[in-house]
Amino acid sequence: MGIKLRQNVLEILKTLQEKNIECDASELAKELKIDYIILMSAVNDLDKVKLGGFKEKSIDYLYLTDEGLNYLKKGLPSRQLINYLVKNKIKEISIAELKDKSELNDKSFYRAIQNLRHNKWIATSKATGENKVYIIADDFPTTELEIFLKTFEKKPFNDKSKLSKKEVELIGTLNKRNLIRREKRTQRLIFLTPEGKKIDVRKIEILKEFSKITSQMLTSGEWKNIDLKPFNVSISGPRIHAGKIHPLINIINEIREIFLSMGFTEIKGPIVESAFFNFDALFQPQDHPAREMQDTFYLNNPKQSKLPERERVEAVKATHENGGDCGSIGWGYDWSYDIAKKVVLRTHTTATTCRRLAQFYRENEKPPVKVFSIDKVFRNERLDHSHLAEFMQIEGIVIDENVTLCDLRGLLTEFYRKMGFPKIITRPSFFPYTEPSLEIAVYSEKFGEWLEMGGSGIFRPEVTYPWGIKDPTRVLAWGLGLERLAMLKYRRGDIRDLYRNPLKWLREVSY
Numbered sequence: 001m002g003i004k005l006r007q008n009v010l011e012i013l014k015t016l017q018e019k020n021i022e023c024d025a026s027e028l029a030k031e032l033k034i035d036y037i038i039l040m041s042a043v044n045d046l047d048k049v050k051l052g053g054f055k056e057k058s059i060d061y062l063y064l065t066d067e068g069l070n071y072l073k074k075g076l077p078s079r080q081l082i083n084y085l086v087k088n089k090i091k092e093i094s095i096a097e098l099k100d101k102s103e104l105n106d107k108s109f110y111r112a113i114q115n116l117r118h119n120k121w122i123a124t125s126k127a128t129g130e131n132k133v134y135i136i137a138d139d140f141p142t143t144e145l146e147i148f149l150k151t152f153e154k155k156p157f158n159d160k161s162k163l164s165k166k167e168v169e170l171i172g173t174l175n176k177r178n179l180i181r182r183e184k185r186t187q188r189l190i191f192l193t194p195e196g197k198k199i200d201v202r203k204i205e206i207l208k209e210f211s212k213i214t215s216q217m218l219t220s221g222e223w224k225n226i227d228l229k230p231f232n233v234s235i236s237g238p239r240i241h242a243g244k245i246h247p248l249i250n251i252i253n254e255i256r257e258i259f260l261s262m263g264f265t266e267i268k269g270p271i272v273e274s275a276f277f278n279f280d281a282l283f284q285p286q287d288h289p290a291r292e293m294q295d296t297f298y299l300n301n302p303k304q305s306k307l308p309e310r311e312r313v314e315a316v317k318a319t320h321e322n323g324g325d326c327g328s329i330g331w332g333y334d335w336s337y338d339i340a341k342k343v344v345l346r347t348h349t350t351a352t353t354c355r356r357l358a359q360f361y362r363e364n365e366k367p368p369v370k371v372f373s374i375d376k377v378f379r380n381e382r383l384d385h386s387h388l389a390e391f392m393q394i395e396g397i398v399i400d401e402n403v404t405l406c407d408l409r410g411l412l413t414e415f416y417r418k419m420g421f422p423k424i425i426t427r428p429s430f431f432p433y434t435e436p437s438l439e440i441a442v443y444s445e446k447f448g449e450w451l452e453m454g455g456s457g458i459f460r461p462e463v464t465y466p467w468g469i470k471d472p473t474r475v476l477a478w479g480l481g482l483e484r485l486a487m488l489k490y491r492r493g494d495i496r497d498l499y500r501n502p503l504k505w506l507r508e509v510s511y
Contacts, residue, residue, distance in 0.1 A: 002203070002204070002205050003049050003051075003199075003203075003204050003205070004204070004205045004206070004207035004227070005045060005046075005049070005204050005205075005206070005207055006042070006045065006206070006207050007206055008034075008038065008042055009042040009045045009046065010201060010204060010206065012032070012039065012042045012043070012046075013046060013051065013052070013192075013196065013199075013201060013204075014201055015028075015032065016052065016190065016191075016192050016196070017192065017196070017197060017201070020192075020197065022189045022190065022191045023189065023190045023191075024187060024188070024189060024190075025039060025040065025043075025054065025187075025188040025189070025190050026187075026188075028190060039190075040054070040188070043190055046192075046196060050193055050195060050196075051192065051193055051195055051196035051199060052190065052191060052192045052193060052196045053190075053191060053193065054188050054189060054190045054191065055188070055189050055191070056186050056187065056188050056189075057186070057187050057189070058184060058185070058186055058187075059160070059161060059184070059185050059186070059187045060160040060161070060182055060183075060184060061160075061182070061183045061184075061185050062160055062171060062180055062181075062182060062183075063180070063181050063182075063183060064149075064152050064179060064180065064181075065178060065179055065180065065181050067177075067178065067179055068149075068152075068174065068179035068180060071149065071179065072149055072150075072152055072153065075146075076112075076115075076145065076146060076149070077104050077108045077109065077111060077112035077115075078111075078112040078115040078116050078119070079146065080102065080103075080104065080112070081098065081102060081104075081109075081112050081113070081116065082116060082121060082122075082140050084098075084101065084102065085098075085133075085135060086135075086140070090135075091134065091135050092132055092133065092134045092135070093132065093133055094130050094131065094132050094133070095113070095124065095131045095132065095133055096130075096131070098133055111177075113133070119137075119140075119143070120136065120137060121135065121136065121137040121140055122134060122135055122136060122137075123136050144166070144170060145170055145173060145174070148167055148170045149174070160182075207227055208226070208227065213226075213228070239507075241507050244506075244509075246501075246506075247486065247490055247498070247506070247509045248482075248486055248498050251482070251485065251486050251489060252374055252392075252482070254419070255374060255394060255419070255482075255485075256374065258415060258418045258419065259372045259396065259415070262370075262411070262414065262415070263370055264370045264371060264372045264396065265370065265371050265372075266371070266372060266373065266374075267352060267353070267356055267371045267372070267373050268352065268373065268375065269346070269349065269351060269352030269355050269373065269375070270346070271345060271346060271375075271376060271378075272299065272302075272343060272344075272345065272346075273305075273343070273344055273345070273346040273351045274305035274306075274307065274340065274341065274342070274343060274344075275291070275305075275339060275340050275341070275342040275343070275344055276305070276307055276308070276313070276316070276340040276341070277351045277354050277355055277358075278344055278346050278347060278348070278351045279291060279340075280316055280320070280335075280339075280340045281316055281351075281354045281357075281358075281463070281466070282350060282351075282354060282432070282433040282463055283319060283320070283432070283433055283460060283462040283463050284432060284433070285320065285331045285333070286320075286333070286335065286336060286339045286340075287333070290347070293380070294380055295347070295379060295380055295381075296344050296345075296347055296379070296380060297344060297345040297378050297379075297380055298342060298343065298344055299343040299344065299345070302343050303342075303343060304338075304341040304342065304343065305341055305342070305343050306341075307337070307340060307341060308358060312358065312361070312466055312467065313337075313340075315465070315466035315467075316335075316466045317335040318330075319462050319465065319466055320333070320335045321333065321334065321335050323462070324462075324465060324466065325465060326461035326462050326465035327461060328461065328462050330462075345377075345378035346377055346378065347377055347378065347379050348377050348393060348395070348479060349373050349375050349377055349393045349395035349479065350395060350433070350477070350479060352373050352375065352395065353371070353373065353395055353396070353397045353477065354463075356369075356371055356397065357397075357399075357463075357464065357467040357469065357475070358467055360399060360467065360468075360469065361467040361468045361469070367399050367400045367401055367473055368398065368399060368400035368401075369397075369398070369399040369400075370396075370397075370398050370399075371396065371397060372394070372395065372396035373393075373394075373395045373396070374392060374393075374394050374395075374482065375392060375393065375395075376390060376391070376392055377390075377391060377392070377393050378390050379391075383496065385493065385494040385495060385496065386495055387495070388483065388495055388496070388499070391481070391482070391483050391495075392481075392482040392483065393479055393480065393481065393482060394454075394478075394479070394480040394481075394482055394485075395477075395478070395479050395480075396477070396478055397459075397475050397476060397477045397478075398411070398475070398476040399469065399473065399474075399475050400473065400474070400476075401472045401473050401474075402472045402474070403458075403474050403476055404458075405436060405438065405457075405458065407476060408438065408456055408457070408458070408476040408478070409426050409438065411476070411478075412424070412426065412438075412440050412456060412478060413426075416440070416442050416453070419485065419489070420489070421442040421443065421488075423442060423443035424440065424441070424442050424443075425440075425441050425442075425443075425450065426438040426439065426440055426441075426456075427439050427441070429455060429457075431455045431456075431457055433459060433460055433462075433463050433477075434455070434456070434457025434458055434459055434460060434477060435457060435458065435460045436457055436458060437455060437456065437457035438455070438456045438457055439452060439454075439455055439456075440452070440453045440454050440455070440456060440478070440480070441453060442488070444488055446488070446491055451484075451488065453480055453481065453484060453485065454478060454479055454480030454481055454484075455478065455479055456476070456477060456478035456479070457476075457477060457478075458474050458475065458476060458477070459474070459475040459476075459477050463475075483495050483498055486498055490505075490509065492505070
């Protein structure tokens with residue numbers, strides 16, 4: 001049976017016969033103005049009939065760095081200095097003055113002086129008491145290094161394997177000055193076999209392939225005589241980087257759906273918050289270190305906020321000073337209205353749940369109430385792989401009668417189980433505005449250890465009594481870190497990745 005080839009494969013065979021040399025695949029594709037993939041597909045067809053093929057070799061490509069490109073345009077530092085002296089007809093000048101006139105940094109300037117002395121174009125002397133430069137040559141021919149540098153004007157790279165011994169030495173000089181960068185690339189060389197070189201292309205039959213069988217072919221019986229185009233079902237299709245929802249939004253939506261399915265309602269609160277709701281209503285003393293500027297962002301405009309109804313403010317004030325009617329002894333200091341009126345970027349979303357307690361009081365609601373929030377908070381922290389100044393919290397409360405830590409533990413266990421963490425533990429802990437308190441941890445299969453996820457507990461009477469929420473009605477509360485959960489779920493080692501959005505990672509994350 002004779003050889004059959006597609007029309008485009010036949011044309012490529014003719015071209016290779018005319019050239020009669022090995023050809024770089026990328027350059028040949030550009031020359032023939034065809035897609036690289038189509039060219040390599042044709043070469044594979046030639047390989048199947050033993051008329052051609054390709055081989056690969058690794059090549060060091062050499063490119064100029066940004067500094068090298070600058071010198072290609074303006075000249076090497078030594079050339080810049082000598083051009084300045086010649087242009088301004090300067091035969092002698094102090095090194096300090098020449099340095100001031102040049103645009104070079106210290107390192108480049110003194111290396112240029114050294115090279116000019118090496119070329120015997122200048123001499124330096126301190127005979128007059130001042131370190132001076134003297135021109136001692138009449139002409140300043142182009143150096144070997146400058147000639148070689150000019151080769152990068154014709155094409156942006158050089159193949160190291162094609163350089164002469166002298167040019168390799170010059171590359172070493174440029175490399176020492178950080179003017180060269182290397183890039184390893186794989187070159188594909190297309191060749192013809194002895195059979196491919198001598199075959200008469202006029203005797204090759206043109207193959208007409210069909211990608212599908214039509215109903216007319218079946219009816220006429222033509223399908224028996226056609227060549228069907230083969231399909232390689234093992235080859236992956238092209239990677240399509242289509243638009244998608246950001247991973248952090250995905251996890252927020254997942255968390256939202258879980259809480260809604262558990263009967264919760266989502267709430268929102270202001271980002272710009274009063275110190276009253278952010279600190280005071282949570283029974284945090286006004287001299288607490290967390291209120292300092294190094295931990296909290298305070299605003300100058302507006303500088304003060306409005307406080308809620310006077311009666312509730314007085315109840316919070318009394319709780320701080322003497323415990324009010326909750327049975328506590330308070331903090332024992334004179335509470336300040338002015339400090340409570342300060343304006344901050346909220347440091348936790350507990351300020352939002354605290355506002356929900358105020359709403360519960362004003363509207364004279366009846367339990368149970370189950371709410372959650374997923375929102376931004378701000379803390380004056382140093383940025384690193386595990387800390388951000390702006391991040392998000394998952395907050396929630398349940399207001400109900402006779403609820404206990406068992407109910408709280410069940411809620412949190414169910415939440416993390418739905419998030420894909422089957423191993424969850426809680427252990428006693430301390431948090432300023434809950435008593436008793438629980439710390440939540442999940443087991444990470446990736447890290448092989450238990451990782452703390454957040455805090456929880458029952459709001460202290462000092463927090464709930466000013467809002468009329470008294471035993472047996474209690475408030476279960478929790479605050480969890482969204483970014484920590486996202487880092488575990490998406491296996492990221494740096495919390496900043498969630499916001500600086502590495503493109504490679506975003507493309508890999510599933511929809």
